[in-house]
Amino acid sequence: xxxxxxxxxxxxxxxxxxxxxxxxxxxxxxxxxxxxxxxxxxxxxxxxxxxxxxxxxxxxxxxxxxxxxxxxxxxxxxxxxxxxxxxxxxxxxxxxxxxxxxxxxxxxxxxxxxxxxxxxxxxxxxxxxxxxxxxxxxxxxxxxxxxxxxxxxxxxxxxxxxxxxxxxxxxxxxxxxxxxxxxxxxxxxxxxxxxxxxxxxxxxxxxxxxxxxxxxxxxxxxxxxxxxxxxxxxxxxxxxxxxxxxxxxxxxxxxxxxxxxxxxxxxxxxxxxxxxxxxxxxxxxxxxxxxxxxxxxxxxxxxxxxxxxxxxxxxxxxxxxxxxxxxxxxxxxxxxxxxxxxxxxxxxxxxxxxxxxxxxxxxxxxxxxxxxxxxxxxxxxxxxxxxxxxxxxxxxxxxxxxxxxxxxxxxxxx
Numbered sequence: 001x002x003x004x005x006x007x008x009x010x011x012x013x014x015x016x017x018x019x020x021x022x023x024x025x026x027x028x029x030x031x032x033x034x035x036x037x038x039x040x041x042x043x044x045x046x047x048x049x050x051x052x053x054x055x056x057x058x059x060x061x062x063x064x065x066x067x068x069x070x071x072x073x074x075x076x077x078x079x080x081x082x083x084x085x086x087x088x089x090x091x092x093x094x095x096x097x098x099x100x101x102x103x104x105x106x107x108x109x110x111x112x113x114x115x116x117x118x119x120x121x122x123x124x125x126x127x128x129x130x131x132x133x134x135x136x137x138x139x140x141x142x143x144x145x146x147x148x149x150x151x152x153x154x155x156x157x158x159x160x161x162x163x164x165x166x167x168x169x170x171x172x173x174x175x176x177x178x179x180x181x182x183x184x185x186x187x188x189x190x191x192x193x194x195x196x197x198x199x200x201x202x203x204x205x206x207x208x209x210x211x212x213x214x215x216x217x218x219x220x221x222x223x224x225x226x227x228x229x230x231x232x233x234x235x236x237x238x239x240x241x242x243x244x245x246x247x248x249x250x251x252x253x254x255x256x257x258x259x260x261x262x263x264x265x266x267x268x269x270x271x272x273x274x275x276x277x278x279x280x281x282x283x284x285x286x287x288x289x290x291x292x293x294x295x296x297x298x299x300x301x302x303x304x305x306x307x308x309x310x311x312x313x314x315x316x317x318x319x320x321x322x323x324x325x326x327x328x329x330x331x332x333x334x335x336x337x338x339x340x341x342x343x344x345x346x347x348x349x350x351x352x353x354x355x356x357x358x359x360x361x362x363x364x365x366x367x368x369x370x371x372x373x374x375x376x377x378x379x380x381x382x383x384x385x386x387x388x389x390x391x392x393x394x395x396x397x398x399x400x401x402x403x404x405x406x407x408x409x410x411x412x413x414x
Contacts, residue, residue, distance in 0.1 A: 001027030008071030011354035012289035023304035037355020077103035093265035122183035147179035198310025207232035228406035244278035344399035
């Protein structure tokens with residue numbers, strides 16, 4: 001029987017743990033550091049920060065961990081895969097060099113431009129004067145991206161020159177050499193492709209997902225780490241999906257091989273479906289959150305076996321459900337994302353729940369961060385799934401906040 005280590009602490013990692021625990025081959029899942037909501041049978045938490053790469057490596061050796069799966073992006077960009085591989089430990093994720101696809105927006109833009117992979121036109125700048133000059137080349141709205149990791153909050157869309165001036169002053173007062181990617185605003189519909197990439201470029205694509213970044217209903221308010229998601233996105237045709245895979249995903253994986261930074265692990269391709277066709281908005285090098293919570297439950301095979309086959313360079317048979325829609329609603333602390341208020345009691349909800357920013361207090365879970373939990377349902381249609389989750393959430397007294405329109409784009413298309 002196998003032991004699996006998952007690195008991370010949020011609802012995504014909770015979903016990963018539950019997915020591995022469904023495998024008959026897995027005896028125990030250890031999550032580092034996890035959170036107080038992870039009380040599933042055969043799940044154990046260990047208080048190791050995601051940035052303690054040496055501590056995690058030593059733990060994996062001591063506990064004879066059979067497989068490590070990295071949920072969080074930070075250890076990947078720090079090089080956890082390189083550290084584990086040097087110790088002959090099995091780990092699923094990209095090397096530090098390959099993780100630049102998420103860790104550096106400018107690196108990603110360089111790859112996309114060099115290999116003619118469709119994306120928004122952009123320029124990378126490192127001074128306020130360069131930025132002011134580049135802005136003149138774009139029409140409003142304009143997209144600004146901070147170059148490094150920003151925990152899902154590094155993208156700002158600006159609609160006027162006054163807003164640009166304010167934004168640039170704030171950025172360059174904090175760091176006079178800040179690296180920014182400035183790019184054109186793409187019109188269209190967003191969706192996400194997750195590709196599990198193994199040895200020798202063997203890969204598996206999951207069902208499409210669509211998340212909801214804005215805080216409030218109707219896609220209003222500030223960007224967040226994600227307020228909900230659903231999958232599969234059945235109103236996007238198989239033809240469009242295949243076109244996105246053929247023109248965006250496959251060329252990127254080939255480009256990384258050509259650049260001698262081959263990619264393994266989870267490649268998250270954020271896609272904008274424009275009038276000209278699919279274009280890359282961004283890459284992440286791990287599962288998205290909350291998308292993982294609605295994609296992973298759809299796998300009907302043995303996920304542990306799937307990952308092992310990919311690591312071994314074998315082409316696995318896969319089994320994703322196609323009959324139902326999975327929908328997840330994020331419960332967030334009041335004031336999220338700017339100033340989340342801690343301490344609200346997390347209600348008991350009779351639905352599958354993946355926990356994130358929670359702490360145990362007097363036999364109850366209370367909010368300890370911005371996004372607190374993801375509540376997941378599935379049903380034969382989007383409308384039925386929406387009715388199921390909101391009939392319960394809207395009748396449950398709570399001080400936590402959530403959007404009331406997750407999957408609205410799918411219902412518009414029906």
